[in-house]
Amino acid sequence: MQLKGKTAVVTGSGRGLGKAIALKLAQMGANIVLNDIVSSDAVDATAEEFKAAGFNVAVTKGDVRNTEDVKEMVKTAVDKFGSLDILVNNAGITKDKPMALMSEEDWDAVLDINLKGAFICTKAAAKVMIKQRSGKIVNIASVAGRYGNPGQANYSASKAGLIGLTKTTAKEFAPRGITCNAVAPGLIQSKMTDVLPEDVKKNYLNNIPLGRFGTPEDVANVVAFLSSDDSNYVTGQVIDIDGGLVM
Numbered sequence: 001m002q003l004k005g006k007t008a009v010v011t012g013s014g015r016g017l018g019k020a021i022a023l024k025l026a027q028m029g030a031n032i033v034l035n036d037i038v039s040s041d042a043v044d045a046t047a048e049e050f051k052a053a054g055f056n057v058a059v060t061k062g063d064v065r066n067t068e069d070v071k072e073m074v075k076t077a078v079d080k081f082g083s084l085d086i087l088v089n090n091a092g093i094t095k096d097k098p099m100a101l102m103s104e105e106d107w108d109a110v111l112d113i114n115l116k117g118a119f120i121c122t123k124a125a126a127k128v129m130i131k132q133r134s135g136k137i138v139n140i141a142s143v144a145g146r147y148g149n150p151g152q153a154n155y156s157a158s159k160a161g162l163i164g165l166t167k168t169t170a171k172e173f174a175p176r177g178i179t180c181n182a183v184a185p186g187l188i189q190s191k192m193t194d195v196l197p198e199d200v201k202k203n204y205l206n207n208i209p210l211g212r213f214g215t216p217e218d219v220a221n222v223v224a225f226l227s228s229d230d231s232n233y234v235t236g237q238v239i240d241i242d243g244g245l246v247m
């Protein structure tokens with residue numbers, strides 16, 4: 001119960017990695033504010049699961065691109081639980097295409113959610129954390145943002161941008177007792193990767209030294225470390241979670 005009394009906001013936590021991260025933080029004792037898009041039924045079901053398990057949970061449906069929605073998300077944490085100690089910028093999408101065929105709309109959509117959304121959430125959460133003089137921000141980047149990936153010009157650029165945002169956030173807010181780190185997952189079993197063609201998955205598997213895809217729990221465990229006091233002297237870092245895919 002290392003996070004007892006702490007409050008965590010996890011964006012895009014109706015399903016997938018976000019849900020697994022929220023669950024891990026809840027198991028460590030944190031109060032959880034779930035967030036997902038308005039049309040997400042999954043986030044309601046996740047909230048019910050968390051309540052049934054006896055966790056302290058609130059839900060705010062809203063878009064990370066929308067400043068008012070994000071303000072409401074932060075307000076919910078403070079009003080309901082009295083603080084905002086951990087922000088996990090997890091909400092993200094892909095719209096993959098070879099660059100020659102990629103539309104500007106698809107470029108903008110991915111950059112807006114994956115990068116601008118994280119900026120808006122960080123800015124809003126930092127206001128509270130600065131007053132508290134403490135906080136942990138964890139950004140969910142990707143190996144694509146570190147090393148590039150064909151067919152993912154928009155996604156790679158958004159995640160590389162997120163790594164830049166991570167380092168600047170770490171430097172700007174370190175004097176206020178706030179840390180900011182990123183994780184860069186490789187191929188993790190989820191709805192986002194289920195849609196990849198079998199030959200692409202096979203090719204990845206051949207190149208993963210640990211010989212398997214990651215699980216959402218593999219990611220959640222590292223995020224939990226970066227959200228806890230165990231990582232108090234770690235900031236501005238990017239941790240690959242990829243079974244050794246790139247090293």
Ligand SMILES: NC(=O)c1ccc[n+]([C@@H]2O[C@H](COP(=O)([O-])OP(=O)(O)OC[C@H]3O[C@@H](n4cnc5c(N)ncnc54)[C@H](O)[C@@H]3O)[C@@H](O)[C@H]2O)c1
Pocket residue numbers: 011012013014015016017018035036037040062063064065089090091092093113117140141142143184185186187188189190191192193
């Ligand atoms: N799955 C992987 O292999 C993998 C690898 C590296 C990085 N990631 C990153 O992990 C994060 C989660 O990915 P996932 O695989 O769980 O995907 P997912 O599609 O299963 O979940 C993403 C969640 O974010 C929500 N979301 C989308 N747009 C939103 C918005 N504007 N505002 C609020 N919520 C929004 C979705 O509704 C969904 O519930 C993403 O940032 C993704 O880029 C995933």
